[in-house]
Amino acid sequence: MQDNLTYEGVFMTTDKDKVKRVKLKAASKLNQIMADYFYELDAAAKAKEPKIAWCTSVGPAEILRAMGFLVFFPENHGAMLGASRMATDLLPIADAQGYSPEICSYLRADIGAYLSKTTPIAKSYKGIEGVPRPDVLAFNTNQCRDVQDWFTWYAKKLDVPVIGIHTHRGVGKVTQNHIDSIATQLKDLIKPLEYISGNKFDLDKLKQVVALSKECSILWKKVLDTARNVPSPFTFFDGTIHMGPAVVLRGTQQANDFYQLLLNELEERVTNNIAAVPHEQHRIYWDGMPVWGRLRDHSELFSDLNANVLASTYCNSWIFSAFDPDDPFNSMARAYTELFIVRSDDFKETYIKEMLNAFKVDGIIYHDAKCCPNNSNASYGMPQRLERATGVPSITINADLNDLRLISDEQTKTNVEAFIEQLEENQS
Numbered sequence: 552m553q554d555n556l557t558y559e560g561v562f563m564t565t566d567k568d569k570v571k572r573v574k575l576k577a578a579s580k581l582n583q584i585m586a587d588y589f590y591e592l593d594a595a596a597k598a599k600e601p602k603i604a605w606c607t608s609v610g611p612a613e614i615l616r617a618m619g620f621l622v623f624f625p626e627n628h629g630a631m632l633g634a635s636r637m638a639t640d641l642l643p644i645a646d647a648q649g650y651s652p653e654i655c656s657y658l659r660a661d662i663g664a665y666l667s668k669t670t671p672i673a674k675s676y677k678g679i680e681g682v683p684r685p686d687v688l689a690f691n692t693n694q695c696r697d698v699q700d701w702f703t704w705y706a707k708k709l710d711v712p713v714i715g716i717h718t719h720r721g722v723g724k725v726t727q728n729h730i731d732s733i734a735t736q737l738k739d740l741i742k743p744l745e746y747i748s749g750n751k752f753d754l755d756k757l758k759q760v761v762a763l764s765k766e767c768s769i770l771w772k773k774v775l776d777t778a779r780n781v782p783s784p785f786t787f788f789d790g791t792i793h794m795g796p797a798v799v800l801r802g803t804q805q806a807n808d809f810y811q812l813l814l815n816e817l818e819e820r821v822t823n824n825i826a827a828v829p830h831e832q833h834r835i836y837w838d839g840m841p842v843w844g845r846l847r848d849h850s851e852l853f854s855d856l857n858a859n860v861l862a863s864t865y866c867n868s869w870i871f872s873a874f875d876p877d878d879p880f881n882s883m884a885r886a887y888t889e890l891f892i893v894r895s896d897d898f899k900e901t902y903i904k905e906m907l908n909a910f911k912v913d914g915i916i917y918h919d920a921k922c923c924p925n926n927s928n929a930s931y932g933m934p935q936r937l938e939r940a941t942g943v944p945s946i947t948i949n950a951d952l953n954d955l956r957l958i959s960d961e962q963t964k965t966n967v968e969a970f971i972e973q974l975e976e977n978q979s
């Protein structure tokens with residue numbers, strides 16, 4: 552795999568002066584199950600069975616799996632394009648198709664990759680030539696409208712059916728009306744999916760998949776919650792890589808086995824007082840998306856300053872606490888609507904305040920991603936309001952998830968160093 556896709560480092564202090572980087576034992580298992588996942592999809596695409604669905608990252612994956620589809624996630628591919636830094640060359644190709652440089656750089660990198668007939672999957676996994684061709688495309692606009700445009704582009708290009716859920720945005724209190732409208736749309740997917748898959752819908756099968764997804768969600772939350780410990784055994788940067796199975800294999804036993812393994816290892820680190828960042832002095836919250844092409848650089852920038860970015864809204868996006876196998880449609884509707892990205896600013900502020908307390912945070916980084924206002928919260932005064940309410944200072948990094956042309960590394964480094972210096976002064 553590409554260098555940045557196998558970010559596996561955590562740090563431990565072996566003696567006072569020498570810092571040694573050690574690999575999480577679970578990382579080799581992670582690489583293996585991600586490889587198995589892509590090879591299984593490739594084999595299905597070649598054999599034309601089982602059928603393949605492309606799905607947006609937060610759903611409706613459970614329904615697709617229950618209907619017998621293997622599921623591929625273009626956003627995961629977008630992140631791979633960013634982490635491998637292939638995106639930078641591919642974005643202008645999509646821009647030339649009429650996509651504004653201001654819109655989703657996952658969408659543009661992915662479409663650029665398709666038009667260039669290239670993919671990091673082929674570079675990383677011998678024998679795979681391209682992404683698996685879909686039999687159906689299923690989107691959910693709970694995160695943004697871009698996914699609908701993205702999937703519709705492929706529907707036309709590949710002559711494949713596209714179906715979708717249109718959700719509410721800016722939701723304060725989640726009401727029964729919200730749940731009813733989304734649950735109805737989820738149920739409406741069944742008929743076309745029966746037709747495309749050739750399989751009859753089986754409610755018990757859906758309940759099993761939702762039960763597995765719920766278990767995955769519980770384990771992933773426990774993994775992230777190990778960072779509540781002082782010092783933390785895990786970083787946000789570890790989380791962005793290790794969340795892979797929660798995104799692409801949610802609803803399978805493999806994902807759950809992996810998270811149990813990772814959790815055991817992190818709990819062992821807590822018991823043995825092993826820090827992800829040696830001499831952890833500052834505990835930072837990250838709001839927004841990672842800069843995929845700079846994961847390692849950012850990880851090292853913070854750890855060199857004895858700062859651990861250890862909690863985030865982003866990694867929490869794959870926690871679906873509301874899933875209930877006994878009530879799959881309503882609980883999926885609730886879980887997909889309760890997500891942070893779907894909610895009002897009031898809700899988001901209350902949520903972040905709770906996170907700051909729970910993870911004992913002393914500073915916040917807002918990543919204002921130029922191409923994803925949906926996942927950026929720095930433009931409407933939230934940093935100032937939260938700082939007034941909590942006293943926790945913050946800075947905003949102007950960058951992007953995939954478009955490295957929008958990033959000034961020098962500026963980021965200078966700003967982060969000044970911010971950590973400010974935290975040090977606050978502590979003294």
Ligand code: SF4
Nearest residue numbers: 655694695697923925
């Ligand atoms: S939420 Fe942002 S990054 Fe994700 S698909 Fe939408 S615009 Fe792209």
